[in-house]
Every structure is written in C-alpha cells, then in structure tokens.
Amino acid sequence: MxxxxxxxxxxxxxxxxxxxxxxxxxxxxxAASKPPSSEKSNALPVTRIALYKNGVGFFEHSGSVTGNQTVTIDFTTAQLNDVLQSLTAIDLNGGRITGAGYNSAxxxxxxxxxxxxxxxxxxxxxxxxxxxxxxxxxxxxxxxxxxxxxxxxxxxxxxxxxxxxxxxxxxxxxxxxxxxxxxxxxxxxxxxxxxxxxxxxxxxxxxxxxxxxxxxEGLRHLSLRDNGTGTRQLRVSYISEVPIWKSTYRILLTDSPSGTTPSTATLQGWAVVDNTVGTDWNNVQLSLIAGSPQSFIQPLSQPIYSRRPDIPIAQDAQLTPQTHESSIESAKAAPQMAGVAGMSGMGAGSGVGSGNGFALKSRNPQRISSGVMGGIGNTNETVAVAAEPMVAYESAAADSITPNTTTSAYDDYFEYKLSDPVTIRKNESALVPILQSKLPVERVSLWSPTQPRPLRALWITNSSNLTLDRGSFSIVENGNFGGEGLLDPIHPSERRLLSYAADQAIRVTTDYSHDTQRILSFSIVKGVLRQQTSEVSEVEYIVHNSAPDPRTVIVEQPKRSGWKLDSDPQPAETTPDAYRFRVATAAGESVRLHIGQRRDFELHFRLVNTTDEQLTLILRNANPTVLQQLEPVFAAKRALASLDNQIKARQADINQITEDQKRIRENLSTLKGSSEERSLAKRYTDELNQQEDKLAALRKELDTLHQQRDAAQQDLDNKIESLNIGQIRS
The missing domain is CATH 2.30.30.520 (SH3 type barrels.)
Incomplete structure (x- = not known):
C-alpha cells in the first residue's frame, strides 16, 4: 500500500x-500528410446504421466531394481495430481513393x-x-x-x-x-x-x-483522399463494436362488452438501441438485424514490435434454457430463419399435487361433479363500479403508435428497417417502435409434471409476415398489468405458448400411474428364442378448476424416447419433447385425463443358457403344443444336468481321499522305530493302499462320465439346432 x-x-x-x-x-x-491548402477537407457524416445481435454494427458514411478532396471520420481508439479490419470506401462517380491515414502512436x-x-x-x-x-x-x-x-x-x-x-x-x-x-x-x-x-x-x-x-490519444482521425473532377458521391463503410440491441414486446388484451374471452390481441414490438460510439447519429437510416455474423477483433492499429500478435481465444455463444417449444407441425410450416443466442425463461407460480392408486382406465376426459374437489386454489373477484363509457385500452394504445418499418430476410438474417430517419445523440439510448400487429391468441393455463405449478399463458399464433425476435414481453389486460415473460424467436405462421403469471385456481393431481408388459409373440430358430414384448405406461390426471369462470388447461406430458402415444385423447399439438393435451374445464369442475404411451421391443434368449424354469416362465401363456415340441430339449438338458451332478460328486470324492492321504503321510513321517509305532505304520500303509484302489476306480468312473457328458451335450446341441418354431402370438 x-x-x-x-x-x-x-x-x-x-x-x-x-x-x-x-x-x-x-x-x-x-501518419496522413496534411492536404494542400487548395483542397477542401470536411467531415463525412454517418447516414446508415445496421445493428446486429452479436454486438457489432455496420456503419455507412456518405456525402458529396468536389475535385480533389480529403474527408475525415473520427473514431475512438477502441473502434480503430474494427475500422482497419473492415473499412470500405467507394466513389460512385469515377473518382479514385488515393490514400487513407490516421494518427497513430x-x-x-x-x-x-x-x-x-x-x-x-x-x-x-x-x-x-x-x-x-x-x-x-x-x-x-x-x-x-x-x-x-x-x-x-x-x-x-x-x-x-x-x-x-x-x-x-x-x-x-x-x-x-x-x-x-x-x-x-x-x-x-x-x-x-x-x-x-x-x-x-x-x-x-x-x-x-x-x-x-x-x-x-483516445480519439483517432481517419483521413481519406478522393481525387477526381466535378462533384461526386462518396460512401465509406465499416463495422464497429456496439451494445446489443434488445427486443421488448407489449401484448394488449381487452375483453369484449359481452364478457367473452378475446380471440385476438395487439402485439407491439419495441427495440432498445444504445449509442456509445462517441458521435451523434443525426437523421440516420437505422436497421435492426436479428442475426449473428461471425466477427472478431485483431489489434491492427497497434504497431507490432517483433512479438506474436494477440489472438483472442474463441468463445461459443452461451445458450440458456429454452422457453416453451413450438409444435412440430408449426415448425414444419414456418419458414426457417436464424434466431439469435440470448435470453430465455419461464413464468413462475405456486401449487402442489400428488396421487397414487390402482389402474383405473378412462379413454376420454370425463366430468366429475363440482363438489368433489371444491375449494382448491384462490379466486380474485373484481367489483364493477358504474362509470362513463371509455375507449377500449387496447384500441387506444394501438392508435398511439404507428411503427413505420419494413422487413426483409436474406441469408440467415432478418431485418427490421425503420423507414423514418432516427436521431440518437452520443451516450444516449432510444426506445424505437418496430412493429404492431393483430395476432390470434387463446388464454390457457399450462401444467406439466416437470413444472408442477400451473401458469397462466397465451397460445399465440404469429399470423404476421414478421419474425418476432427474442426478447421480453409484458401483458396488459384491460389497462392493467397482467404479467411478463420471455419469448424465443417466433417465425411467421408459428404458434407458441407464452407463460406470464401463476394460476392458483387450477390444480392437477396424479390419480394413478402404472406400467405393464405383455408378450406379443415369440419364435425359436437355431437355438435362439426371440420374444416380442409390448410395454404400456399409463397415467391419469385429475384437473380441477376452482375459478368462477371456465378455463382451458394445457397438460404437457413428456415424450419418452422410443415410445408412441397409445390413448384415445389426441394431443392438441406435439413438440419434440412433449405432448400437449387440451382439457376444457367449467367453473368448479374436475376432469379426468388418461394418457398412455407404448413401446414394442424384442428380447433374445439362447436356449443352451436358459434353465427350464426360465423357459417355462417365458412360455407360460404359450400353446401346450409348443411345450410338447420343447420337451425333447428339456429332457436333453435334464440328462446333461444329471451327468454334471454325477461328475461333481465323483470329483468331490477324489478330493476328499486326496486330503486324507496327505494327512496319513504326514503322520507316517513322525513315527519312530518302536514296536507300537511299527504297528501303527503298518495300519497307515494298509489304509493308503485301500484308498489308492478306490481312487483308481473313481477316476475310471469320472472318465466314463465325461464321455457320457460329451455325448449328452452333442445330443442337446443337435436337438436345439434342429428345433424350429415359427412366430406364435400369445
């Protein structure tokens, strides 16, 4: 310190x-020489800007020059590397760019x-x-x-x-x-x-x-000399690092006079643009492009003194968890345009549900009396007070702005081009309207077993010809704040769920969940039993609506890899990871929803390695004639097993005698020459002789059993190889 x-x-x-x-x-x-006093030198203003989602901007300066003239463009030192890497200068009327220089250090x-x-x-x-x-x-x-x-x-x-x-x-x-x-x-x-x-x-x-x-030395002055005759148009363009422009949306809803749920909503799109480049943008043509062209920085403005250049380490775009996916059908119908890496998220709420039980099959949503699960959840009530008629909030808000924007798609980018010039002073930001459109919407509640808190959501269809870029959105219902959330890019004709608030009036519980297996068919060819099996996973939910008004609940059931849907209610739409079922509930009503998924798979068993008990269990539901065809195989396997047991017993006897002989020989080695010890030695010797005779007989029997086993194994192999049972259904 x-x-x-x-x-x-x-x-x-x-x-x-x-x-x-x-x-x-x-x-x-x-480094640029000063122009002669007879030449004119002036600043070339910026006239067009295109901002990209990866944090770069494309800037175009344009103006007229007369005769031999030098124009200047001011940059910060931080911008200079990008300018040197991407600078393009064009004289549209035949002049020549003879040089460019800047104050180096x-x-x-x-x-x-x-x-x-x-x-x-x-x-x-x-x-x-x-x-x-x-x-x-x-x-x-x-x-x-x-x-x-x-x-x-x-x-x-x-x-x-x-x-x-x-x-x-x-x-x-x-x-x-x-x-x-x-x-x-x-x-x-x-x-x-x-x-x-x-x-x-x-x-x-x-x-x-x-x-x-x-x-x-934070400010650099770039001088370009344009030689020619008469008055000509000069354009200079380059890229520069800029803050990422952000999208934000407003979804405006107004109930109809009759109180029915609205079928359309007004979508307003805004872009947040920041000018931090150090110069004013005066009456520029602004384009906002949803795309991420590859770009990097090299220190071209820094003189290199016999050292390796600084090359930054490449970084991948960081992806965040996805919001609610669009359906497979709408994804096929929508034109494929590039999205932009950035934000995503989901709504939040509260509620719990659980359940278990036995199989209770229900093929269609069934109504349950309203008193079964009453009182679950919370309900907010609004007391109407008489007032003067007023203009609908949605209409008034929609009439307040008129975005003047044209859109176009090229390569993998989508462009919002503002038709009117924009002025943003340096170190200032602006909120620019980029779109306004009427879109079909449906108010729903969303529930998933992976996110067991019901959410209020809008099922929105992008009926415009615009791609909605990634960003945040706010819901305004009848002039009141309803919630907010995040959305991923939505292409034209694509439908998407947008959750924005918790729904405490909806509760979904699992009544039962059960998995079963059933053998469909089997066959035996060349000693291999092939078993076709079907596995069914069933679940039944109880959806309860404690709200005072009807509600549509979307239940998301995760898709299991390799499984197919196997139930009567068909999903309203399917995403790559889930089925979405529509459940309509009246006020205070409970509805059952049964969902089943199935998968078929094949199991292989080698008969030579399968016991009789296993085969009997596998074929417990088979035709009795099949078991009769397998009886020779069972008999051969039993004969082989009997021989294996006999061989094991004979080998155990041989091992026991060998251990006894080892003990006797150890005792003999400790005896001396007394009369009693000589008598004991004779008894041990006689016992060893008897055991040797018995060992010889056992080894002979063991050899015979091995020969019999080889023959039995060959017989079993022949019977298994010759066995051929076609496909038989259970």
Whole structure:
C-alpha cells in the first residue's frame, strides 16, 4: 500500500525547479500528410446504421466531394481495430481513393523504454527514488538542507507508541555528500527533495509528457483522399463494436362488452438501441438485424514490435434454457430463419399435487361433479363500479403508435428497417417502435409434471409476415398489468405458448400411474428364442378448476424416447419433447385425463443358457403344443444336468481321499522305530493302499462320465439346432 507521504513526495519530486531546456513533444503526429491548402477537407457524416445481435454494427458514411478532396471520420481508439479490419470506401462517380491515414502512436510501454529512467506506467515514490539512485539532490525538511547523491531508499518498520498498536512503515533516504558525509533522512510530508541535475529533470519532464499524451490519444482521425473532377458521391463503410440491441414486446388484451374471452390481441414490438460510439447519429437510416455474423477483433492499429500478435481465444455463444417449444407441425410450416443466442425463461407460480392408486382406465376426459374437489386454489373477484363509457385500452394504445418499418430476410438474417430517419445523440439510448400487429391468441393455463405449478399463458399464433425476435414481453389486460415473460424467436405462421403469471385456481393431481408388459409373440430358430414384448405406461390426471369462470388447461406430458402415444385423447399439438393435451374445464369442475404411451421391443434368449424354469416362465401363456415340441430339449438338458451332478460328486470324492492321504503321510513321517509305532505304520500303509484302489476306480468312473457328458451335450446341441418354431402370438 502506498502511503500519503510517498505520494506527496512523488508529486514534489516531479515538480522540481531546476533550469531545463525545452523538451520535444511526445505526441506522435498523424501518419496522413496534411492536404494542400487548395483542397477542401470536411467531415463525412454517418447516414446508415445496421445493428446486429452479436454486438457489432455496420456503419455507412456518405456525402458529396468536389475535385480533389480529403474527408475525415473520427473514431475512438477502441473502434480503430474494427475500422482497419473492415473499412470500405467507394466513389460512385469515377473518382479514385488515393490514400487513407490516421494518427497513430507508439505504445506507451515502448516509448518509456526509450527513456534512460527505468520507470513503469504507474510507479510509486519508492520506484522513483530507486530509478534516480546516484542523482545529485538537495534535501530540505525540519532541519538544515543537506545535499549529496542518493545511495538508496529504505522502508523501515517502526514500533508503535504502545505495545498493542501496530508498527508503522517509514521511508528513509540515504544521501552521501561530496565531502563523504552519510545521512539517512526520513521522508515526511514536509520533506522537499530538489534535483540538482538538469538533464535528469529533463528526463522526468519527458516521462510526464508521455504519460499525459497517452491519456489524450483516445480519439483517432481517419483521413481519406478522393481525387477526381466535378462533384461526386462518396460512401465509406465499416463495422464497429456496439451494445446489443434488445427486443421488448407489449401484448394488449381487452375483453369484449359481452364478457367473452378475446380471440385476438395487439402485439407491439419495441427495440432498445444504445449509442456509445462517441458521435451523434443525426437523421440516420437505422436497421435492426436479428442475426449473428461471425466477427472478431485483431489489434491492427497497434504497431507490432517483433512479438506474436494477440489472438483472442474463441468463445461459443452461451445458450440458456429454452422457453416453451413450438409444435412440430408449426415448425414444419414456418419458414426457417436464424434466431439469435440470448435470453430465455419461464413464468413462475405456486401449487402442489400428488396421487397414487390402482389402474383405473378412462379413454376420454370425463366430468366429475363440482363438489368433489371444491375449494382448491384462490379466486380474485373484481367489483364493477358504474362509470362513463371509455375507449377500449387496447384500441387506444394501438392508435398511439404507428411503427413505420419494413422487413426483409436474406441469408440467415432478418431485418427490421425503420423507414423514418432516427436521431440518437452520443451516450444516449432510444426506445424505437418496430412493429404492431393483430395476432390470434387463446388464454390457457399450462401444467406439466416437470413444472408442477400451473401458469397462466397465451397460445399465440404469429399470423404476421414478421419474425418476432427474442426478447421480453409484458401483458396488459384491460389497462392493467397482467404479467411478463420471455419469448424465443417466433417465425411467421408459428404458434407458441407464452407463460406470464401463476394460476392458483387450477390444480392437477396424479390419480394413478402404472406400467405393464405383455408378450406379443415369440419364435425359436437355431437355438435362439426371440420374444416380442409390448410395454404400456399409463397415467391419469385429475384437473380441477376452482375459478368462477371456465378455463382451458394445457397438460404437457413428456415424450419418452422410443415410445408412441397409445390413448384415445389426441394431443392438441406435439413438440419434440412433449405432448400437449387440451382439457376444457367449467367453473368448479374436475376432469379426468388418461394418457398412455407404448413401446414394442424384442428380447433374445439362447436356449443352451436358459434353465427350464426360465423357459417355462417365458412360455407360460404359450400353446401346450409348443411345450410338447420343447420337451425333447428339456429332457436333453435334464440328462446333461444329471451327468454334471454325477461328475461333481465323483470329483468331490477324489478330493476328499486326496486330503486324507496327505494327512496319513504326514503322520507316517513322525513315527519312530518302536514296536507300537511299527504297528501303527503298518495300519497307515494298509489304509493308503485301500484308498489308492478306490481312487483308481473313481477316476475310471469320472472318465466314463465325461464321455457320457460329451455325448449328452452333442445330443442337446443337435436337438436345439434342429428345433424350429415359427412366430406364435400369445
């Protein structure tokens, strides 16, 4: 941390009063030569701007030139790299662009290297004194002045006035006089250090001039020289980094006098545009383009001094979770135009529901008496007060703005082109109307088992010929705020659900959920049993409406990969991830919705590896004649299993005798030559002889059993290979 003392000392050191010669300016002059006095030079105004969703803007300056003329365009240093990378200049009447230049500058770090002082761009007081070690100075403070040459600067930790107070850092400058006297002087706010070396003071002055000049070089002046005769039209275009323009919408709804639900709504689209490029946009032709052309920045304006160029690391657009998907049918019908990576979201609400039970099949939505689940949810009531007739809010709001916008699509972009010129001053923003259209809408409630909080939503169809860009929207119902949300791009003729508020009057519970499997058919060919199986997943929901008015509820059922819909109610629409079922509910009514999904799959079993019990379980519903055809296979498998058991038993006997012989031989090795031990040794020897005879017989039986097993295995393989049962349905 730099102390106040060091900062004050640094300022005093840089304002010394020694006599110096005038130093040259550190500002680098423009690379473009000044035009002759006989030529005209004027600024070329911006006339057309196209803003893209990836944060770049296309700028076009245009104007007339006469004879040989130089025009100028001002940029910030931040814009210059984009300008050098994309600048295009065209004389529409036969003139020639003979050159372009701008005021360049050597990087500050490179300029500082040319100074004899080893100072960085942001030095401390300690850095300064370290850089001027050996300089001839005069130090004046509380005592008499002392002159000499700087040896070093030292930072010392001095104990505080009490034991518990922290230590303080103090700086001491060591100076050696011409007579050899050495003094360490504390640098305090009252200490003054004066340079006695005029050349060193000159170097410090140059350093400060470079720092000041670097701060003032934020504006660049681009000069283009256009040679020709007569008056001609000149156009100059380039791209520049700009803030991303944002879309925001208003959906206006008004109930009809009869109180029926509106079938249309007024959609107003606005764009938020920010001008941060440093110059005014006066009467420019503005286009807002929903597209993201590839763009990057290279430091072309920076002189390169034998080093590799700075190439930024490529970054992918960050995608956020999707909003409600459009249906597969509308996606096929809608023209495919590029969307823009950006925001997405969903509404929020409250409510819970759960249920379980046994299979209760219901193929169509069924009505339940209104008293079954009454009182669930909340209802808001509005008391009407007599008032003078007034103009419908939707009509009044729609008549208040008239967007004058033309649209066009090219390549993968969609353009909103404002017909009237726009003026946006520098460092200001504007809210620009880009569209207004009547669109068909349907008020619904949305529920999904993955998002078990019912939401109020609009089912909106884009009947205009415009692509609605990604952005936020606000709902205004009868002049009151109804909610807000986010939408993804909606193409012409595409239908989309837009949720905007919680619906506390709707409750959806699961009455039962059940999965079953059924064997459809099977066949046996070359020892492989192929089983065709069907699996059905069923769920039944109870949708209850506790509101005082009828409501349409959209139930989203997630699609399972590899499954097909298998129920009588058909979905109103299908998205890549869900089925959407329409359930109409009257006030206080409960309705059942049964949904089934099915998948068919095939299982393979090798008969040689399948037990009789497994085969019997698989074929439990098969025709008895099938089991009769399989009986020879079952008999062969039983015979093979019997031989395996006999072989296992004989091998167990051999292992037991081998263990006994090992024990007897160990006992024999411990016997001595006494008469009793000789008698015991004879008994052990007789026992070993008997066991050897038994082992020989067992090994002979084992060899015979192995031969019988090989024959039984071959018999089983032949019977399985010859077995051929065509497809039989269960």
């Amino acid at each position: 730099r102390s106040l003392t060091a900062s004050a000392l640094f300022v005093s050191a840089l304002t010394l009063t020694a006599q110096t010669a005038k130093t040259p300016s550190a500002v680098i002059k423009s 050597t990087p500050l770090g490179q300029q500082l290297k040319s100074l004899p002082l080893a100072l960085s761009e942001d030095p401390s007081a300690t850095d300064l004194y370290s850089a001027i070690r050996g300089a001839h100075v005069e130090v004046a403070g509380s005592g008499s002045a002392f002159s000499g040459r700087i040896l070093n600067i030292e930072i010392r930790s001095v104990p505080g006035p009490t034991e518990n107070s922290p230590a303080a850092e103090k700086r001491f400058l060591t100076v050696i006089s011409d007579s050899g006297a050495i003094r360490s002087l504390e640098l305090t706010p009252s200490t003054q250090v004066r340079l006695l070396d005029s050349s060193l003071h000159s170097d410090l002055s140059r350093y400060l001039e470079l720092i000041a000049a670097n701060r003032s």
